[in-house]
Amino acid sequence: MSRVVVDVMPKPEILDPQGKAVLGALPRLGFSGVADVRQGKRFELEVEGEVTDEVLAEVARMAETLLSNPVIENFTVRVEETAEVQA
Amino acid sequence: MSRVVVDVMPKPEILDPQGKAVLGALPRLGFSGVADVRQGKRFELEVEGEVTDEVLAEVARMAETLLSNPVIENFTVRVEETAEVQA
Numbered sequence: 001m002s003r004v005v006v007d008v009m010p011k012p013e014i015l016d017p018q019g020k021a022v023l024g025a026l027p028r029l030g031f032s033g034v035a036d037v038r039q040g041k042r043f044e045l046e047v048e049g050e051v052t053d054e055v056l057a058e059v060a061r062m063a064e065t066l067l068s069n070p071v072i073e074n075f076t077v078r079v080e081e082t083a084e085v086q087a
Numbered sequence: 088m089s090r091v092v093v094d095v096m097p098k099p100e101i102l103d104p105q106g107k108a109v110l111g112a113l114p115r116l117g118f119s120g121v122a123d124v125r126q127g128k129r130f131e132l133e134v135e136g137e138v139t140d141e142v143l144a145e146v147a148r149m150a151e152t153l154l155s156n157p158v159i160e161n162f163t164v165r166v167e168e169t170a171e172v173q174a
Contacts, residue, residue, distance in 0.1 A: 001122060007129050022130065022153065031149050033142065035088060036133040042094050043109065046123040055120065062118050066109065 002051045003080040004059050008068040009040035043067055044080070051079050089138045090167040091146050095155040096127035130154055131167070138166050 010016045018039040026034055045062075047055055056077055063075040097103045105126040113121055132149075134142055143164055150162040 009129065009131065019130075025153055026149060029153060031145065033135050033145070034132050035135050038131045040129045040131070042096065042127045042129040043106075044096065044125045044127070045121050048120050048122050058118065058120070062113060066112055066116060
């Protein structure tokens with residue numbers, strides 16, 4: 001079993017109200033030094049078998065048709081080497 | 088200006104209805120070979136100046152207090168080396 005990660009982010013020219021809300025909240029919470037925030041989505045797909053170029057192309061098609069809205073979002077597909085322990 | 092990425096994912100023991108909805112939709116769209124999907128959030132923070140350990144610790148505090156719900160979500164903080172062009 002391998003993990004493929006799809007990151008979906010709003011395109012740079014698209015307004016991102018969620019990111020702006022986070023950016024506005026940071027100073028109210030006493031945080032400084034952040035000039036911009038953009039919020040997107042992260043999908044972790046557990047793929048059966050080995051991750052070949054064909055599998056990555058198939059995941060890119062999933063990202064295009066289901067995981068993202070290509071009009072307003074960009075996506076990246078990548079293999080995550082190890083199931084890392086998260087903080 | 089440096090980019091720090093915060094990934095927020097539902098904890099493994101927490102149900103993820105969004106991920107399950109994606110998993111259920113894949114075969115209906117003709118996709119196969121995916122055993123599980125989990126959906127989380129990705130934040131891209133543009134940080135002023137250099138990213139020191141103090142800056143990363145500050146971003147981890149932001150992730151803990153604002154970007155994630157530590158009861159049900161894990162997060163990771165990392166520096167994104169270059170502002171990569173996304174597909």
